[in-house]
Amino acid sequence: MEYATFLADLSKLTSISSSTITYDKEISADVHPTNFLVRTFFDSNLDIAPLIIVSEPTSLHYHVVHNASERLAAEFFPFIQKVKSQEASLEKFANISKFMASVSQHGMQHLPFIAAKPSLSPVQSAVMATETIIEGWDTLSDLLKIKKNFRKFLSLLERSLILECSNLDREVLSLVTYESGNRKDIFINIDKAQIESRLNIKIW
Known part of the structure; x- marks a missing residue:
């Protein structure tokens, strides 16, 4: 320096x-x-x-x-060092569980609509399912961004x-x-x- x-x-x-x-x-x-x-x-x-x-x-x-x-x-x-170690060991589990919870949450929101309209075409159903996955992925992406900044913060502290x-x-x-x-x-x-x-x- x-x-x-x-x-x-x-x-x-x-x-x-x-x-x-x-x-x-x-x-x-x-x-x-x-x-x-x-x-x-x-x-x-x-x-x-x-x-x-x-x-x-x-x-x-x-x-x-x-x-x-x-x-x-x-x-x-x-x-x-302790925080970094714990954060790394929980990262994979946290990402997967957060993603699955998000997908499930958005899926449950769509269920009443799907049940009320059984005439949905396969294409409409596929689009709705895709939207659910995208919304879940957006949630995961936000989480990863936060975790990336947190890891950067820890590295700076070191x-x-x-x-x-x-x-x-x-x-x-x-x-x-x-x-x-x-x-x-x-x-x-x-x-x-x-x-x-x-x-x-x-x-x-």
């Missing part, structure tokens, strides 16, 4: 959530309990990986922010970028990813002003 591309993409992201994660003595005995602000930014067109900003309110050492983002990743990314912000005099901002399952640094010592300008926020 080029740094210029990263900055350009930031302007396409929208803030969707703000929450906190707590870094406490369960994580490290020498650190006072600290609430880290976590802000998430998404691309509504589902083209750009989300950005998660993890920032701390006090001047702690950078490794504390590092550990806080790892704690977030340890809960966040396995959850995505590629989420985490911006670690340490409130020190030197204001360390590092961009990392856990897409491979392990932490990987992308950019180190990012300019805070550029990030704030592109996202129209204040990190601290």
Whole structure:
């Protein structure tokens, strides 16, 4: 990823959530309990990986922010994998059952009409049956479109970028990813002003 591309993409992201994660003595005995602000930014067109900003309110050492983002990743990314696994295993069954239910529903709607007009020709009956199948297929197509977007959304979540912000005099901002399952640094010592300008926020 080029740094210029990263900055350009930031302007396409929208803030969707703000929450906190707590870094406490369960994580490290020498650190006072600290609430880290976590802000998430998404691309509504589902083209750009989300950005998660993890920032701390006090001047702690950078490794504390590092550990806080790892704690977030340890809960966040396995959850995505679990959802993807369940979604894939249910996909075939869900598609078939949804399609059959749709066909049955539309078929039942036509039954009174068919019973009231037994004089329907074979051609008319065939046309009506075809319409039922088409309506059922349209329902299935809509379902597949939704599922395709959902899978795309999950894939983007896997590629989420985490911006670690340490409130020190030197204001360390590092961009990392856990897409491979392990932490990987992308950019180190990012300019805070550029990030704030592109996202129209204040990190601290």
